[in-house]
Amino acid sequence: MTRNIKADHGAVYRAVINWTEVEAKGGTPHTEYEGPYAEPGAAQGRITFWENKLRDDDTSETRAAGYVEEGTITWKPYTPSKKRGRKGGRA
Numbered sequence: 001m002t003r004n005i006k007a008d009h010g011a012v013y014r015a016v017i018n019w020t021e022v023e024a025k026g027g028t029p030h031t032e033y034e035g036p037y038a039e040p041g042a043a044q045g046r047i048t049f050w051e052n053k054l055r056d057d058d059t060s061e062t063r064a065a066g067y068v069e070e071g072t073i074t075w076k077p078y079t080p081s082k083k084r085g086r087k088g089g090r091a
Helices: 040-053
Strands: 012-020 029-037 064-071
Touching: 012 040, 029 040, 040 064
Parallel strands: none
Antiparallel strands: 012 029, 012 064
8 A cells, every 4th residue: 555655845754763682592782664644743643662572571671772764755766676687498
Protein backbone atom coordinates (compact mmCIF):
# COMPACT_ATOMS: atom_id res chain seq x y z
CA MET A 1 0.00 0.00 0.00
CA THR A 2 1.34 3.40 -0.94
CA ARG A 3 1.42 6.21 1.59
CA ASN A 4 1.57 9.90 0.88
CA ILE A 5 3.93 11.71 3.23
CA LYS A 6 3.64 15.09 1.48
CA ALA A 7 7.38 15.08 0.86
CA ASP A 8 7.23 17.21 -2.29
CA HIS A 9 6.81 20.49 -0.42
CA GLY A 10 8.70 20.96 2.80
CA ALA A 11 10.43 19.01 5.49
CA VAL A 12 10.27 15.33 6.26
CA TYR A 13 11.26 13.68 9.53
CA ARG A 14 12.85 10.40 10.59
CA ALA A 15 13.49 8.66 13.86
CA VAL A 16 17.09 7.80 14.75
CA ILE A 17 16.99 4.98 17.25
CA ASN A 18 20.07 3.89 19.20
CA TRP A 19 19.65 0.59 20.99
CA THR A 20 21.84 -2.03 22.63
CA GLU A 21 21.51 -5.81 22.60
CA VAL A 22 21.08 -7.55 25.93
CA GLU A 23 24.37 -8.35 27.66
CA ALA A 24 23.79 -12.09 27.15
CA LYS A 25 23.91 -11.49 23.39
CA GLY A 26 27.00 -9.30 23.51
CA GLY A 27 25.60 -5.87 24.39
CA THR A 28 26.39 -4.58 20.90
CA PRO A 29 25.11 -1.04 20.15
CA HIS A 30 23.06 -0.44 17.00
CA THR A 31 21.57 2.55 15.19
CA GLU A 32 18.37 2.24 13.14
CA TYR A 33 16.50 4.81 11.05
CA GLU A 34 12.72 4.85 10.56
CA GLY A 35 10.85 7.15 8.22
CA PRO A 36 10.40 9.44 6.46
CA TYR A 37 7.32 10.88 8.11
CA ALA A 38 5.37 14.05 7.31
CA GLU A 39 5.20 15.16 10.96
CA PRO A 40 7.85 15.12 13.70
CA GLY A 41 5.35 13.61 16.13
CA ALA A 42 5.15 10.42 14.07
CA ALA A 43 8.93 10.02 14.22
CA GLN A 44 8.93 10.73 17.96
CA GLY A 45 6.23 8.11 18.38
CA ARG A 46 8.52 5.47 16.86
CA ILE A 47 11.24 6.40 19.35
CA THR A 48 8.80 6.08 22.22
CA PHE A 49 7.63 2.72 20.87
CA TRP A 50 11.19 1.30 20.88
CA GLU A 51 12.01 2.81 24.29
CA ASN A 52 8.97 1.03 25.72
CA LYS A 53 9.53 -2.23 23.82
CA LEU A 54 13.13 -2.50 25.04
CA ARG A 55 12.35 -1.52 28.63
CA ASP A 56 13.30 -3.98 31.37
CA ASP A 57 10.23 -4.95 33.39
CA ASP A 58 12.21 -5.31 36.62
CA THR A 59 14.35 -2.16 36.54
CA SER A 60 12.26 0.05 34.21
CA GLU A 61 15.50 0.92 32.35
CA THR A 62 15.40 0.94 28.58
CA ARG A 63 18.03 -0.20 26.09
CA ALA A 64 16.84 2.34 23.49
CA ALA A 65 17.05 6.10 23.04
CA GLY A 66 16.67 8.33 20.05
CA TYR A 67 16.05 11.67 18.44
CA VAL A 68 14.23 13.13 15.43
CA GLU A 69 16.03 14.40 12.33
CA GLU A 70 14.57 16.86 9.81
CA GLY A 71 15.39 16.81 6.12
CA THR A 72 14.15 17.37 2.60
CA ILE A 73 13.81 15.03 -0.33
CA THR A 74 15.12 15.84 -3.78
CA TRP A 75 13.63 13.79 -6.59
CA LYS A 76 15.48 13.00 -9.81
CA PRO A 77 14.84 10.61 -12.70
CA TYR A 78 15.86 7.03 -12.06
CA THR A 79 18.23 5.44 -14.54
CA PRO A 80 18.63 1.70 -14.10
CA SER A 81 22.14 0.34 -14.52
CA LYS A 82 22.81 -2.02 -17.39
CA LYS A 83 23.09 -5.65 -16.39
CA ARG A 84 26.11 -7.49 -17.61
CA GLY A 85 25.56 -10.55 -19.74
CA ARG A 86 26.40 -13.92 -18.30
CA LYS A 87 29.64 -15.58 -19.20
CA GLY A 88 29.08 -19.16 -20.25
CA GLY A 89 25.84 -21.04 -20.34
CA ARG A 90 23.49 -22.25 -17.68
CA ALA A 91 24.83 -24.93 -15.41
